[in-house]
Amino acid sequence: MPLDIPGARHLHSGKVRDLYEVDGGNLLMVASDRISAFDFVLTPGIPDKGEILTRMSLWWFDQLSDIVPNHVVSTSVPERVRGRALIVEKLQMFPVECVARGYLTGSGLIDYDANGEVCGVPLPAGLVDGSRLPEPIFPPATKAEMGEHDENVSFEQVTATIGAESAETLRDLTLRIYARAEEIARSRGIILADTKLEFGTRPDGTVVLGDEVLTPDSSRFWPADSYQLGRAQPSYDKQYVRNWLISTESGWDRAGNRQPPSLPAEVVDRTRERYVQAYEQLTGESF
Template sequence: MTPEIPGATHLHSGKVRDLYTLPDGNLLMVASDRISAFDHVLEPGIPDKGEILTRMSLWWFDQLADLVPHHVISTDVPPDVAGRAVVCENLAMFPVECVARGYLTGSGLIDYTQTGAVCGVPLPDGLVDGSRLPEPIFTPATKADIGEHDENVDFDHVARTVGPEVAERLRELTLAVYARAEGIARERGIILADTKLEFGAREDGTIVLADEVLTPDSSRFWPADDLRPGGPQPSYDKQIVRNWLLSAESGWDKAADAPPPTLPPEVVERTRARYIEAYERLTGLTF
């Protein structure tokens, strides 16, 4: 159920965020407690998730401010969404997910197993799930509608979509953000395996970092002490939810059309605790 907000007009609801237009033309972006996995929005949500991810994004925007402008104008938002919303610029968003990978896992591992490359970027032989790559790579994807899958694409696809100069700048910014964030996370005992960023353009052409940034919903964070290449890694993201859905206990067939089952309370609470742990360990702040 999309909340009504006085003075704001509902524009769009994504898997986990709701977007509104404000009378001055700016946008109100609200992070809900919804959680998605395997392109399904699940029930119930994760308590406090929207606020945790909003705080984390704001913290990261501050860490990256000298690298790229961001879209946040103010955190002065209506009381009903205080703590989980920001007022942001209305940008012309680029229709591409900008992904940086420093480690091999997920859809990148599937690509590599089939082709020896990820998004057209060739990689050395012998890598396994959790292997650190020789250097971080830009592995973009298309933006999918709710219920559809993001599709990995190569750099040439991005260049054809947004133009070669913008594509090159998006790659450059994505890898710069990843490098900065990876170093910050590593100092705190956390590996940033990969991250997904979104960018938009102001009317003057300035490229701006938008949406959420470097949260457990858009990134894979792994405890550095527990890294064991060769299989799935312990994670600070919603892997707890994914693992339960794929378990015999859930009874769900990922290949079928049926929606996923309701998450049990213990999975919800463990996931909430993991989000809080990621926030506190990364930022040094208490939730």
């Protein structure tokens, strides 16, 4: 259930975030402690997750401000959501999740093993789980509504949806952001394997980076000191939750449509530890 926030009118709830309309034509974006995996919202949430995502996004927005403007207007928010919410611009969002992959893993690995490509992008033979790609690629996806599944699409499909000029702009910005972020993360002992970004436009057509950016919810972070080819990498993101869900311990059948079981306390605690560690190692700040 969305929160009752004085002066804010609830507009929409996604898998993790709740959006409210506030005075001045802006939006109040609240990051909850909800966590999703395989397009399901899981229970219980991860304590402090919303605040970690908000802090980390703000830090990354600063690192990227010379590449692309972002949607943040103010961090002065109602007391009830302080620390986990932002006042942001109301943008016309592109219906595309802009993905940058620098390493082969996850659904990209499944596609590659099947046909040697990822979303229509051909890749060299002989790659394995964890392989660094010759250069980062842009395999976009559709953005699913609550209860629906994200779907990988080709660049040609994106072009058909939003036009060639916008598609090229989003691809170029996504790859530039990934290159900058990958370099920063690597300098702090973290490999940024891939990430998902979202963009929108202002009324004057300016493309703006929105939603969250480069958090453990939207990215794969691997500890550089334990990186090893040919296996699933240890991670600072929600891969720990995914791994538990697909294990025999959970008893959940991913092929079905049944809601996953509740997360055990140990999985919740370990996931929170990973989010905190990612934040502190990247930013150099204590949570």
